[in-house]
Amino acid sequence: EPEVTQTPSHQVTQMGQEVILRCVPISNHLYFYWYRQILGQKVEFLVSFYNNEISEKSEIFDDQFSVERPDGSNFTLKIRSTKLEDSAMYFCASRDGTATEAFFGQGTRLTVV
Amino acid sequence: GENVEQHPSTLSVQEGDSAVIKCTYSDSASNYFPWYKQELGKRPQLIIDIRSNVGEKKDQRIAVTLNKTAKHFSLHITETQPEDSAVYFCAATFTSGTYKYIFGTGTRLKVLA
Numbered sequence: 001e002p003e004v005t006q007t008p009s010h011q012v013t014q015m016g017q018e019v020i021l022r023c024v025p026i027s028n029h030l031y032f033y034w035y036r037q038i039l040g041q042k043v044e045f046l047v048s049f050y051n052n053e054i055s056e057k058s059e060i061f062d063d064q065f066s067v068e069r070p071d072g073s074n075f076t077l078k079i080r081s082t083k084l085e086d087s088a089m090y091f092c093a094s095r096d097g098t099a100t101e102a103f104f105g106q107g108t109r110l111t112v113v
Numbered sequence: 114g115e116n117v118e119q120h121p122s123t124l125s126v127q128e129g130d131s132a133v134i135k136c137t138y139s140d141s142a143s144n145y146f147p148w149y150k151q152e153l154g155k156r157p158q159l160i161i162d163i164r165s166n167v168g169e170k171k172d173q174r175i176a177v178t179l180n181k182t183a184k185h186f187s188l189h190i191t192e193t194q195p196e197d198s199a200v201y202f203c204a205a206t207f208t209s210g211t212y213k214y215i216f217g218t219g220t221r222l223k224v225l226a
């Protein structure tokens with residue numbers, strides 16, 4: 001069964017450093033998302049990406065964040081100048097339509113120290 | 114605004130009893146409503162979903178009901194087992210942008226043996 005894969009599974013970084021979280025969505029999917037889950041809280045929408053551009057972003061997704069789909073398979077989330085409060089589990093998801101299941105990756109746990 | 118409310122936040126039931134979790138959503142045009150089960154440290158896993166053109170869907174011990182007029186939907190788990198213990202999230206697809214999910218705040222279900 002196809003699945004969304006994310007790397008790394010766990011990333012520890014110093015405050016102020018840049019991190020790149022990587023995702024490989026399911027190959028025929030058209031819509032790509034990043035979500036964030038702070039420990040013990042709900043899953044929060046960050047950004048959606050369609051047709052090679054950002055189609056929507058939340059208030060959380062400020063200038064510190066950026067996304068790319070550099071080669072048609074990978075989908076990356078870059079966080080510049082990380083802050084302690086960026087510590088969370090980051091999930092990538094993809095789907096093939098608008099009223100269909102979104103498939104989630106296993107997540108990257110980001111710890112900013 | 115875009116919002117999904119979920120109740121209760123915690124739920125304890127005896128093994129074999131039923132559990133019901135309720136959600137309401139704000140976007141009357143939402144057309145897809147998944148339920149996810151999340152075990153500690155793992156990705157959300159889809160357990161059942163419903164589209165807006167049906168009122169009820171059942172899969173073995175799990176069922177979901179949808180009331181479009183009232184904009185609420187519910188998860189029903191019958192004959193609960195200890196392995197049902199987890200955090201359950203409802204979500205609704207919001208029709209602005211690229212149909213992102215907005216998640217509810219989660220329900221921690223404990224099934225007591």
